[in-house]
Amino acid sequence: MRFSALRSTGVVGLAAAGLFAAAVPAQAAQAAGSGSAYGASITATVGPVSVTTGQLAPTNTSNPGNASTGLVNVPTDLLTVGAITSISEIDTSNNVTEIGTVFRADSQLLRLHADLLRARCNAYAADVTATNPGGLTGLSEITNLTIGSTTITPTGDVSQTQTIDGVGTIILNEQTTNSDGSLTVNALHIKIDPNIDPTGSASGDIILGSATCGTYLAPAATPTPTPTTTPPTTPPGGDSGTSGSGSGTGSVVPEGAPETGDGSEAAVTAL
Template sequence: MKTHRLRRGGIMAALAAATVLVSAAPAYAEPGDGSAYGAKVDVQLLGQDAVQAGPFAAASTEGPTQNSFAGVNLPGVLKTGVINTEAVRDDESGAVTAKASTTDVEITLLKAALKEAGVKLVEAVCTATQEGVKGSTQLVGANLGKLGDVSSTPAANTELAVKLPGVGNIATVILNEQIKNKDGSLTVNAVHVKLLGDGLVGAIGSGDVVVSSATCGPAAPPIPMASGAGLWIGLGLVAAVGLPAGVYVIRRRRGATTEAAA
């Protein structure tokens, strides 16, 4: 009977210790991820070879967390200046920030329709915290010709139609495109040009051009170790169960010694 009690006490002490260890395990495997790039092109212009290039200056929370590129030069499609990107996370809070900045952008494939299609700076930002995931776009010195004035901080998913006389819409320019992904992350494309050439007579081509893209979230902070009430409850169980078992063993041994002496 005494042996049974001793084993029972030892098992309960082990379970209590396990409670502390389980409390120390992180609630999530790792924080959220993030990524960014400066430009990506996948178009088929009429009478020309397909152009597929990028993503340029790709960065991610898995590394490299920062990247840069001297400039893109795809004749008849896109020309840019310096690109800078970053995607970082705070392992303590799980917060993620992804950003892509592209300078001196010329969307040359739209110049025939718009006369002007340039932006001095195109920036996309995505941030994920415990409050949620959000994104924004900033355009500095935007001149899109016939499309008129463009806000420096366009609303999410602002769509502008690019038209040719006698043809109609040949492209859609989406500013501050925000895409909510199935995994809970958010993708922000500062400028997304979609050519509507499939089956359209007079179109200039088909495909997509994205300038400055950032993806992040959701935030998922680790719990580095047990703390607060959970820690003290676990330690209390160890003290309440493990200590009496130890005292019993000591008393039992002393009793055995006394009997032997007798």
């Protein structure tokens, strides 16, 4: 695998106004042998405070490697994260691996806790000369997720969805096939319930752990062979050296010998 040096932005603190400096967004995966990942993204409005983080700790296959962000505190008690990392890998065969991870996520406002939220996708390049068709796979790893007094157990299903009063709609292992054929996996996507704000005007999305893999190289089409016609080895009518029917056997009549009506030789009387 090809890697760049580890990039770390250290500890991130948020101003009271609640606005993150947006991280450089990861490049969207569009072509075969490309991908991107990030640890977290928040776009939310709660009361008078709006939060826009951009994509935190982004990586992509244009500059493959690792990215990490230390402690993150979002205002309004919306989210505290212990650490965020992402990994982008591509090998010489254009096989791509993208991973976005959040460690120790807590939200007092949403009454949420999780030890680990990780999204992963792989794009396997096809072998155009053999039987490997290539393909896209995605999965999520979620450990100790609780909201309020409820423990949320991942089923392993794609886009496992649950609505929780006072929190919103949560989607585990969210997987989306994009218009360009790429696959995006989000470990946890929270669509905020407007009623978490007393005015009923809260809105926004929180994504924790995200990875996107571009389309894979499809195998070359195998040409259909043109059928050929093999001429018969036996001339029409059977073997030219035999007579009769059915079994293909018969008696040979000497040249000039008279025959009876049934094909047998006639008696010859000497003069």
